[in-house]
Amino acid sequence: RKEVEQDPGPFNVPEGATVAFNCTYSNSASQSFFWYRQDCRKEPKLLMSVYSSGNEDGRFTAQLNRASQYISLLIRDSKLSDSATYLCAINNAGNMLTFGGGTRLMVKP
Amino acid sequence: GAVVSQHPSRVICKSGTSVKIECRSLDFQATTMFWYRQFPKQSLMLMATSNEGSKATYEQGVEKDKFLINHASLTLSTLTVTSAHPEDSSFYICSAKGVRREQFFGPGTRLTVL
Numbered sequence: 428r429k430e431v432e433q434d435p436g437p438f439n440v441p442e443g444a445t446v447a448f449n450c451t452y453s454n455s456a457s458q459s460f461f462w463y464r465q466d467c468r469k470e471p472k473l474l475m476s477v478y479s480s481g482n483e484d485g486r487f488t489a490q491l492n493r494a495s496q497y498i499s500l501l502i503r504d505s506k507l508s509d510s511a512t513y514l515c516a517i518n519n520a521g522n523m524l525t526f527g528g529g530t531r532l533m534v535k536p
Numbered sequence: 537g538a539v540v541s542q543h544p545s546r547v548i549c550k551s552g553t554s555v556k557i558e559c560r561s562l563d564f565q566a567t568t569m570f571w572y573r574q575f576p577k578q579s580l581m582l583m584a585t586s587n588e589g590s591k592a593t594y595e596q597g598v599e600k601d602k603f604l605i606n607h608a609s610l611t612l613s614t615l616t617v618t619s620a621h622p623e624d625s626s627f628y629i630c631s632a633k634g635v636r637r638e639q640f641f642g643p644g645t646r647l648t649v650l
Binding site for chain 2: 459461463468469470471472473476514516518522523524525526527528529
């Protein structure tokens with residue numbers, strides 16, 4: 428089993444839709460959790476950290492479920508510009524992040 | 537804040553040459569820098585972790601003599617791909633971490649070896 432797993436997608440959704448991605452992790456001792464966004468042929472950019480109590484940033488909501496060992500990202504009112512690959516990243520110990528393979532989102536007009 | 541630069545953004549070189557890529561944290565001190573490689577349509581693969589002033593820690597399968605990493609200061613790390621071959625063609629991305637828990641990525645270097 429991979430340490431961090433994501434559904435590769437693609438998720439094809441119409442503009443305005445709500446879409447959610449999950450990311451499961453295998454190490455119960457994982458400490459920090461993040462969502463990154465990566466556009467085609469570009470570097471990953473930090474979208475948001477994921478806190479234990481859940482957190483929201485505009486149309487984006489991130490949640491952590493430690494019992495089931497997954498994090499989620501919810502995007503409301505999808506925009507065309509949200510089309511990208513969304514990477515989850517988990518920090519187990521020290522400074523190293525382990526990335527999931529990414530979930531590709533395509534928002535259609 | 538938390539800006540990371542990478543240079544060059546694109547390199548095309550002949551097989552057998554060495555290529556040096558620089559990664560700089562512009563507005564924070566990066567105690568740790570990471571080097572990743574990403575092939576088309578694949579996920580990021582960590583190559584090595586470097587801490588300022590010490591030797592880099594390489595991931596399994598990454599040749600340390602081929603991918604030389606130097607982290608000379610708290611704002612600069614370099615990756616040198618020695619004797620590059622076509623199979624080394626990839627997107628190389630660095631990231632940097634300071635006191636905050638997040639890592640921030642450079643814009644990447646696209647290497648093409650002919």
